[in-house]
Each structure stands twice: as C-alpha cells, then as structure tokens.
Amino acid sequence: MSDFNxxxxxxxxxxxxxxxxxxxxxxxxxxxxxxxxxxxxxFQPEGRDVTYHTENGVLGFGKAPAEGEEDWxxxxxGKKAITLNPGxxxxxxxxxxxxxxxxxLDLAVLGAYQVAQNGDLANWRVGSKGVxxxxxxMDLVHGAKRVAVVTDHVTKDGGPKLVKTCxxxxxxxxxxxxxxxxxAVIDIEGGKFILREKLPGLTMEAxxxxxxxxxxxxxxxxDLIVPEDL
Amino acid sequence: MDKTISTVAEAVADIPDGAQVxxxxxxxxxxxxxxxxxxxxxxxxTGSPKNITVINNNAGNGYIGIAAxxxxxxxxxxxxxxxxxxxxxxxxxxxxxxxxxxxxxxxGTLAERIRAAGxxxxxxxxxxxxxxxxxxxxPTEEFDGKMYVRERWLKADFALIKGQQGDTVGNMTxxxxxxxxxxxxxxxxxxxxxxxxxxxxxxSIDPQQVITPGIxxxxxxxxxxxxxxxxxxxxxxxx
Numbered sequence: 001m002s003d004f005n006x007x008x009x010x011x012x013x014x015x016x017x018x019x020x021x022x023x024x025x026x027x028x029x030x031x032x033x034x035x036x037x038x039x040x041x042x043f044q045p046e047g048r049d050v051t052y053h054t055e056n057g058v059l060g061f062g063k064a065p066a067e068g069e070e071d072w073x074x075x076x077x078g079k080k081a082i083t084l085n086p087g088x089x090x091x092x093x094x095x096x097x098x099x100x101x102x103x104x105l106d107l108a109v110l111g112a113y114q115v116a117q118n119g120d121l122a123n124w125r126v127g128s129k130g131v132x133x134x135x136x137x138m139d140l141v142h143g144a145k146r147v148a149v150v151t152d153h154v155t156k157d158g159g160p161k162l163v164k165t166c167x168x169x170x171x172x173x174x175x176x177x178x179x180x181x182x183x184a185v186i187d188i189e190g191g192k193f194i195l196r197e198k199l200p201g202l203t204m205e206a207x208x209x210x211x212x213x214x215x216x217x218x219x220x221x222x223d224l225i226v227p228e229d230l
Numbered sequence: 231m232d233k234t235i236s237t238v239a240e241a242v243a244d245i246p247d248g249a250q251v252x253x254x255x256x257x258x259x260x261x262x263x264x265x266x267x268x269x270x271x272x273x274x275x276t277g278s279p280k281n282i283t284v285i286n287n288n289a290g291n292g293y294i295g296i297a298a299x300x301x302x303x304x305x306x307x308x309x310x311x312x313x314x315x316x317x318x319x320x321x322x323x324x325x326x327x328x329x330x331x332x333x334x335x336x337x338g339t340l341a342e343r344i345r346a347a348g349x350x351x352x353x354x355x356x357x358x359x360x361x362x363x364x365x366x367x368x369p370t371e372e373f374d375g376k377m378y379v380r381e382r383w384l385k386a387d388f389a390l391i392k393g394q395q396g397d398t399v400g401n402m403t404x405x406x407x408x409x410x411x412x413x414x415x416x417x418x419x420x421x422x423x424x425x426x427x428x429x430x431x432x433x434s435i436d437p438q439q440v441i442t443p444g445i446x447x448x449x450x451x452x453x454x455x456x457x458x459x460x461x462x463x464x465x466x467x468x469x
Contacts, residue, residue: 055337056256056410072258072460073406079257079315079460090406092413092441093256093287094345097338101356120361131322132334133314134364139338142357173361173377 004201006210007158010182011199014230016150018043020109020180023148024050028106029099031055031140034078037109037150043230051087053105055136057096060088077136100136101143108144110137112151112179114166117213119176119188121149122168134171141172153181153210160212162186162193183207185224192216197224232398233444234429235451238268241423245269245279245388248306252285252344252415253296254391257315258460260408262392262425264453266295267469269390273304281306285344285386287337287411289313289321292463300324307331309384311340317463335384336364341414343384348417348446353382389419392456393442395435396426400444403435416446425453 011019013036021043024030031053032038044050051060054076061076062085070081099105114122124137141147151161162179179186184207185197195215198207200223208215235241242265245251255261273279282305289308290297297320299305313321313332324330335343336358346354355378359365369380391412393402402424404412416422424442429452462469 056259056407058407071406072458073260073408075257075259075407075460090404090409092409093337093341093411094414097341100338101358131314131318131325132332133312134334134336135312136337138336138362138364139358170362 004199004203004206006154006183006202006206009199009201010153011226012230014039015226016180016182018226018230019185019224020148020150021045024048024107026050029053029059029104031100031105031108031144033108033110033137033140034135036111038078040109040150053096053099054082055096055100055140057091057093058082058084058088059091060085097136097139100139103143103145105144107146107148108140109148109150110140112149112161113168114161114163115149115151115176115179116163116166117188117193118191119174120166121171121176122166123171124169126168137171141175146177147175148178148180149176150180153183158210160210163212183210186215194218195221197222199224233400233448233450234398235449238264238425238451238453239271241265241425241449241451242269242272242390247279248281249279249387250283250285250385252386252389252411252419254389254410254412254415255459256287256407256410257291258458258463259406260392260404260410260412261295261459262390263295263457263459263462265390265423265425266299270298270302270304270469273302280304283307283309285309285384287311287340288315289318291315291317291459292466293320293468294462295459295469297321298469300330305330307333309333309335309340311335311337334364339381340384341411343381344411344414344418347383347385348414351383353380355380384418386415386419387421389415389422391416391422391424393424393426395428395430396424396450396452397430397432397434397444398450399432400424400447400450401435401440402426402442402447403439404441409441413442416442421448422446423449423451425451425456427454427456428452
C-alpha cells in the first residue's frame with residue numbers, strides 16, 4: 001500500500017493505549033503516568049487482575065466517581081477524584097516512592113517528548129522557559145521492572161520523537177524498555193531500537209524515514225493491529 | 231503531657247520571620263487550610279511572619295492556602311516538586327517576575343529527604359535524577375554497577391500538618407489519601423503543629439490504628455469541620 005499517509009493513518013491515542021494495555025500482565029502492579037498513559041486502564045483486558053499505584057499514596061484504585069460524588073481527599077497523582085477497589089490501601093509518600101524505587105512495581109507507563117535509542121527519556125520540560133515542574137517522573141523511570149512509553153511516533157510538525165540522542169532535558173538515563181507509538185511497537189535492547197510491530201500499510205523505509213535513529217530487527221516484525229472503533 | 235492548643239491563631243503564633251515551614255498535603259488532600267490561613271491572618275495584622283520558605287509538593291492552587299500565602303507576599307522561597315499545577319497563577323506570576331525562589335526536587339526525593347531528616351540520616355543515595363539537570367553539582371557514586379545521586383536531608387523549623395483523629399498527647403490518624411507528606415513532615419520539623427478534625431482524650435484512638443505517634447507532634451488543635459482546598463478552589467474562594 002503506497003498510499004499510506006503517516007499523519008492521517010496513524011493510530012489514535014486510544015488505539016496506542018489499547019495496544020499498551022494488551023501487555024499488562026495478570027497479577028501485576030502498575031503505575032500509569034498522568035494524562036495520556038492513564039487511558040490505558042480503560043483497555044485493560046478482561047480477566048486480568050491488575051493493581052494500580054498512584055504516587056500520592058494509594059494502591060488499588062478504581063474508576064473515577066460519578067460527577068458530584070467526588071471526595072477530594074481521595075485523589076490520584078493527577079489530582080483527579082478516584083474510587084477504591086476492594087483490597088485498596090493508603091500509605092505515606094516515602095512508602096509510596098519505596099514501592100517505585102525499591103523495584104516493587106512491575107510496570108510504569110509514561111508519556112514522552114523524546115526517547116533515545118539507548119533508553120534515555122525526556123518527558124518533563126522542553127526548554128528553560130516558564131515554570132519547571134518534575135513531580136514523580138524522575139522517580140518513576142527507576143525501579144519499575146519495565147518502563148514503557150506511549151507516544152505519537154512524530155511531533156506535531158512531523159519530526160522524529162524517537163532519536164539518537166535526546167535534545168530536551170532528560171528525565172532519566174537508559175530507563176525505557178519498550179515504546180508504543182502511533183506507528184509501531186519498539187523495544188530498546190543493547191542501546192538499539194528493535195522493531196517488533198508496525199502498522200501493516202507502512203513500509204520499513206517509510207517508518208525509518210520518520211525515526212531519528214536506526215531501526216533494527218530481531219526476528220519477524222509483526223503487524224500492529226488494533227480495533228478501529230475505540 | 232497535654233499538647234492541646236485551643237485556637238489555630240495560638241498554634242501558629244511563634245512562627246518567626248525567615249522560618250522554614252513544611253506544609254502537609256498533596257494538592258487539596260491533607261492540606262491544613264485553617265493553620266495556613268491563621269498564619270496569613272497574623273501576617274496581615276502584624277507584617278510577620280515574612281520571608282518564609284515553604285516546603286510542599288506543590289506551590290498552591292487558586293487563591294487560598296499556600297497560594298494565598300504567596301499572593302500575600304510572605305513567601306521567599308518554595309521547595310517543591312510540581313509548582314506548575316493547573317491553577318497555580320499566584321506562584322507563576324511571582325516566579326516569572328523573579329519575586330520568589332524555587333528549589334525543584336523530584337517528588338520521591340522530596341519525600342525521602344524529609345523522611346531522612348526525621349530519621350536522623352543526613353544523606354542518602356537514590357537513582358532518581360541521575361544524568362539530569364536536577365543532579366548537577368551533586369555527588370554521584372556507583373553501587374553494584376548502577377549510578378546514584380547523593381541527596382541531603384531536608385529539615386524544617388516548623389511543620390503544619392492535617393489529620394483526621396488526634397488525641398491530646400499528639401497521636402494521629404489521617405483521612406484517605408490526605409496522609410501523603412503529613413506523617414513525614416511531622417518527623418522532620420523542630421516543631422510540628424497539627425490540626426485534626428476530631429480531638430479526643432488519650433485512649434480515644436486504638437493504638438493499633440495510630441499512624442503518627444505523639445512523639446512527633448508538639449501542638450495539636452481541633453478544627454472540627456475543616457475546609458477542603460479543592461472544594462475552595464472549585465468554588466472560586468479567594469482568601
């Protein structure tokens with residue numbers, strides 16, 4: 001299919017989130033970053049028992065409450081109202097970040113401005129202007145057994161977000177293990193991007209052209225297939 | 231050892247100019263609004279305390295609580311992880327005008343620095359921020375093949391915290407996610423001042439349910455129907 005248009009035929013954020021959700025394992029403890037990554041919980045496959053962690057001190061939270069039923073002492077790290085699932089627990093911030101840095105979480109999923117081929121992540125600020133704010137991003141990239149990123153494959157003006165070396169300020173060094181993009185699923189191993197899946201209509205050449213570092217393969221590259229009606 | 235103080239005004243009466251003050255809460259949950267507003271009242275009436283350094287995860291929201299302290303001009307410096315909240319105009323304006331200092335600390339490092347101070351541990355190593363601009367100038371060391379950054383403890387002269395149940399000897403519980411930084415800050419300040427929704431006699435809290443033991447609390451005041459920061463922000467209250 002030579003008529004593939006990267007800006008029009010790429011996956012939506014919901015579709016990227018759906019794909020990331022398929023890899024969340026039964027019985028795992030997971031932290032989803034504020035914003036786009038939070039959407040992944042919506043697509044958690046049925047039958048999998050997943051416990052979600054939020055930095056401000058809650059394990060085992062559930063869906064957002066109905067409007068008007070918020071209790072503002074019960075919020076997540078994005079300061080949105082949440083509810084509790086049976087088996088939930090509260091704890092203070094030092095315990096919460098012990099769960100993070102102590103290697104107790106199975107998976108953290110974050111957004112990105114840039115990811116480098118060695119796993120460096122830039123996701124907290126794009127320059128030196130304005131008010132800087134880091135929150136828990138620099139902690140979350142260390143300690144989870146897997147650190148994944150969900151992101152558009154390219155910037156709004158079509159430039160690569162997967163790069164040789166990050167030019168934006170770093171959040172963490174060599175920390176990302178898998179990237180779910182609007183075009184592909186890519187692992188980071190041995191300082192290289194290893195292509196695992198790509199959209200079926202997209203050629204290797206076209207994908208490489210919008211990627212800032214060499215895409216390697218290691219075995220078959222599978223078709224990245226997601227539901228259309230998300 | 232009765233630590234009860236009868237009013238929030240008395241509770242904050244001896245916080246001096248230039249004090250370093252930890253304030254509990256994460257966003258609106260667990261924020262001791264009445265203690266903060268009592269401090270603002272004192273500043274408005276007497277011009278003191280001024281040049282305060284505030285330690286909190288955020289830098290205030292709307293025009294109440296910490297944001298109102300900043301707006302009133304009592305705050306010299308913020309030590310926090312996430313000042314850029316959705317409704318943080320009070321801090322943003324001062325910061326962009328160069329009228330307030332900022333020490334930005336990753337959230338887990340902030341919590342651990344406070345905990346370390348409370349535990350008498352002057353420094354520790356963490357992987358957080360290694361290789362980033364927030365680690366510039368800090369000592370690093372390799373342990374078992376991985377690089378770590380050395381961080382110092384973070385102490386305060388005062389901590390203002392909020393709990394749910396308390397007793398007159400300072401034992402405390404917290405309401406839901408309102409726990410956050412409160413138990414850590416209680417340990418890390420020279421003087422910890424707590425507001426609680428229900429204040430009882432010793433024995434009114436089951437010892438098995440105590441989260442902050444009274445040894446960490448110096449003064450405790452009952453605020454029976456505490457205001458909730460998020461509700462105030464959403465209803466547009468200006469303090």
